[in-house]
Structures are given as C-alpha cells and as structure tokens.
Amino acid sequence: GAGVSQTPSNKVTEKGKYVELRCDPISGHTALYWYRQSLGQGPEFLIYFQGTGAADDSGLPNDRFFAVRPEGSVSTLKIQRTERGDSAVYLCASSLNWGETQYFGPGTRLLVL
Amino acid sequence: GQQLNQSPQSMFIQEGEDVSMNCTSSSIFNTWLWYKQDPGEGPVLLIALYKAGELTSNGRLTAQFGITRKDSFLNISASIPSDVGIYFCAGQENSGNTPLVFGKGTRLSVIA
Secondary structure (H helix, E strand, C coil): CCCCEEECCEEEECCCCCEEEEEECCCCCCEEEEEEECCCCCCEEEEEEECCEEEECCCCCCCCEEEECCCCCCEEEEECCCCHHHCEEEEEEEECCCCCCCEECCCEEEEEC | CCCEEEECCEEEEECCCCEEEEEECCCCCCEEEEEEECCCCCCEEEEEECCCCCEEEECCEEEEECCCCCEEEEEECCCCHHHCEEEEEEEECCCCCCCCEEECCEEEEEEC
C-alpha cells in the first residue's frame, strides 16, 4: 500500500514569505507527527496530532509555525514570515495509534533565501 | 531541543567488517529505537527495544537496551554496500506519552 507522502518535495522561498507543507499519512493511521531535520542533525519533534486535534505542539519553535489536520487525515504545516533559519527538511510520520511504530515520509526540503 | 549523544559521528569500513555504534542519554528512556535514513528519504525503523537489558536481532542487526536505561548500542555484522546510510538512535522517556528524541546520527560508509 501507499506510504506517507509529502508535497512538495522541494520548496524554495524568499525570506518573509508564507509556505505550506502537506502530508498525506498512511490510510487509517490516527496519529500524525511533524519533525524538522537540520543539516547534520537528527529529526526534532514539532507537533503531533491524534485525529483532528493537536495533542502536543511543544516542539513548535515559535508562533510563526502552525499545523492543522481538519479531517483527521491530511495535515498541513504552515510557516509564516519565513526566516533563513527555517531552512531544513520537514518530515512527516504517521502511526496507526499514538506510541506505535512511526512511518516516515520522504520529507520536504525547504530553502529560505 | 534535547538530543541524544550518538557515536561515532561517521565510520568508514571495509565490506564484510562488523560495525558498532552507540547512544547515551542523561535521562532514563523506556523505549529505544534504531532507524536508518537513506539520502532523500525519511528514516526507516530497524529495531525497537522496550525493556532494560533486552537484546534484539533483525537479520544482521543486533541492538541492546542498556541496563541503566540511559544507553543503547547497534551492531551490524558482515557489512555490505547497501548498509551505507545514516543510522539514528531515538528514545522515548515515557512510552506512549512523550515524543521521540533523536540522536545526531552515525554516517556509515562501506568500501567494497
């Protein structure tokens, strides 16, 4: 079956612009996670959803970052007024239920110029 | 954010050699996981450990959950070219209730 997909695969934007990154989880997975991976680092947790609600958003770096999952499936990570330091790979993962094996997507590579 | 201490940062080995990498934390973890990431891909789970002292194998891979709950190691035996990639350890402080914390990764290169 299809795995986790993320679009776009690459995004180049200018400082100050707004971007949206999309994640399509594995069908039927109730939990969805967003991570950010900077060059040479491991993934860092941003936020996770159980169903439609954000159960833990403690990893979001500041209020420029926001994520939604309105129907409990697809999720969008939104970044306002992008800064050069936001450049990273944004990974999405899903699991059947919270705490179970997480399956990662290929990531969106964001470059802020 | 919090990260685990993973070593070595990189390794160059000959095909057929065994590999060992480890991860330590100042905090106690109840779950240890090992992932592999290929270029342009997301991490893929290799082995999951849920009990202190647990030793688990997956083919040529063997991982152990340290008795102190503050460390874990991963061994790869008889390495092959497709083992090339970045290996990450990840820990979870309270199983099912806290997010995963990842190490910085070990970059493995295999020379044929």
